[in-house]
Amino acid sequence: MTGARTSLSAVLSQIRIRGLGVIDDAVLDLAPGLNVVTGETGAGKTMVVSGLGLLLGDRADVARVRSGARAAVVEGIVDVAPDHPAAIRAAEAGADVEEELILSRTVSGQGRSRAHLGGRSAPVGTLAEVGRLLVAVHGQADQWRLRQPEQHRVLLDRFAGAALQDRVTEHERRYAELLALRAESRRLREQARERARQVDLLRSGLEEVESVDPQPGEDEELHAEAERLAHADALRQGADTAHGAVVGDDEMDTTVDAAPSVVELVERARAALAPVADHDPELSALEGRLRELSYLAADLGAELAAYRAGVEADPARLEWVQERRAALTGLQRKYGDTAEEVLAWAKQSAQDLVALETADERLEHMDTELAARTEELALDAAAISAVRFEAADELAARVGAELEHLALGGARVQVTVSQHEQDDGLALPDGRRVRSGPSGVDDVEIQFAAGPGTPLMGVGRAASGGELSRVMLALEVVTAGGDVPTFVFDEVDAGVGGAAALDVGARLARLAATAQVVVVTHLAQVAAYAERHLVVRRAADAQVTVSDVRVVEGEERLQEVARMLGGVSDSAAALRHAEEMLEQARAAR
DSSP, X not given: OOOOOOOOSEEEEEEEEEEETTEEEEEEEOOSSEEEEEOSTTSSTHHHHHHHHHHXXXXXXXXXXXXXXXXXXXXXXXXXXXXXXXXXXXXXXXOOOSSEXXXXXXXXXXXXXXXXXXXXXXXXXXXXXXXXXXXXXXXXXXOHHHHSHHHHHHHHHHHXXXXXXXXXXXXXXXXXXXXXXXXXXXXXXXXXXXXXXXXXXXXXXXXXXXXXXXXXXXXXXXXXXXXXXXXXXXXXXXXXXXXXXXXXXXXXXXXXXXXXXXXXXXXXXXXXXXXXXXXXXXXXXXXXXXHHHHHHHHHHHHHHHHHHHHOOOOHHHHHHHHXXXXXXXXXXXXXXXXXXXXXHHXXXXXXXXXXXXXXXXXXXXXXXXXXXHHHHHHHHHHHHHHHHHHHHHHHHHHHHHHHHTTTOTTOXXXXXXXXXXXXXXXXXXXXXXXXOBTTBSOEEEEXXXXXXTOOOEEHHHHSOHXXXXXXXXXXXXXXXXXXXXXXXXXXXXXXXXXXXXXXXXXXXHHHTTTSEEEEEOOOHHHHTTOSEEEEEOOOTTSOBOGGGEEEEOHXXXXXXXXXXXXXXXXXXXXXXXHHHHHHHHHHHO
């Protein structure tokens, strides 16, 4: 091992645990690369994994709260790049993300749970979503990735490479578009009867509007004309009286005394001013205004005479106007309050009618497009399957080879890629119809058998907790760690000892070349490969405090490895053995 490490965009730099299990208050300072956590049985090592589980959304179990503590609190500090998916998702949730991101989970003694993300309160689900972009926990009770069938497909695709993953992403996009197109086609077919009813209603309404043929503003014009025709006699009489008052009545008997008209009175006033107006400009102006008034009165008299002559009672015209208004009112009750609104309804309805009448034509085009897109999707799915079939054998072989170095040399691993035939499924180029989904048509399962004669079964069901952790470690090593920057392993070395344990340590160190790895272990052979070694010690009062979690180096680390080897830290033989083991691990790195 060279020890070279790819620069990580996210590193879990610190975990603080308070009031959880035997831990009163403990801080674990972590480093990039391989971190190991050791300590005597019951010292609280696995509380590290339990605490991380809370950060990843585990159920809030009041039994985990330390006796006498008000609450269990777990905080994780992550140094994260702003473009990391976890930082982006946290920022979307309102978290404060600069150079570090703080995740926090509190479980009260009454069982209430609270979560905080970047200093802001957040739903536990959001905390878990962000946490799982940062940390993958592989422990005895938390092998969620291998117990979810979809994750088997994800692991295989990741192993197959970026080209396949890009193709699967494109397939997901096309699958979503096909589903949307199918939904639209189904909607149009289901609404065929309703469309027919709408077509009849629109046609009837448009024919009714066309038969009346309303004009813009016609309703207001007809209203005014109806008023004039209905009151023609009164209007003419009023105009006649006003005309007589303004200019006088030509038919009036002049021998009878009558009141002078407006024109006459104005003329008298002007005649009184005319002889003297030249002597005073102000009076001259008034005389001029009287002259204008005389002209206006004469004009008004002429207009009144014309109006009087034009007003005629026309019963036939009045009847037509009333009938026309009734027709317009019938339209306005159905289609709008004014003639303009009725015309606007007709214009829009004509467009809607065209759309409805062409729906069948659109369905034909849609069917053609559906057939073409379905064929494209089938070709894509078949090509993706071919890559997966080829990658599956190679992944199984490489994981099997890794397991030989993890004390599982007799184990067998098989990666199966299969399709589920379905009568109405996607038609593949070979003629079979199979169930399809966003990622293609394949069901992927990683199968495992612990030894010869043991039947292959899904790894989540066939492997024990320790075996499952080692299978997960083998997968992570083979697939180069993937996108999650931090991996936590608990009991990955269960049932392992001797030279095989050194191999486990070497494999963990290999994974740590591209990711941050945290391992809870009781094996000195694994601890020897650590780049940071933390020891958890329980005090005499059976609790763990800040001072009881220490980073050990040099002589202290040598003594801890010796204790793990022989149960005592000051045995000369154990110390020599520990020194040899540490030197061997350094050379391997």
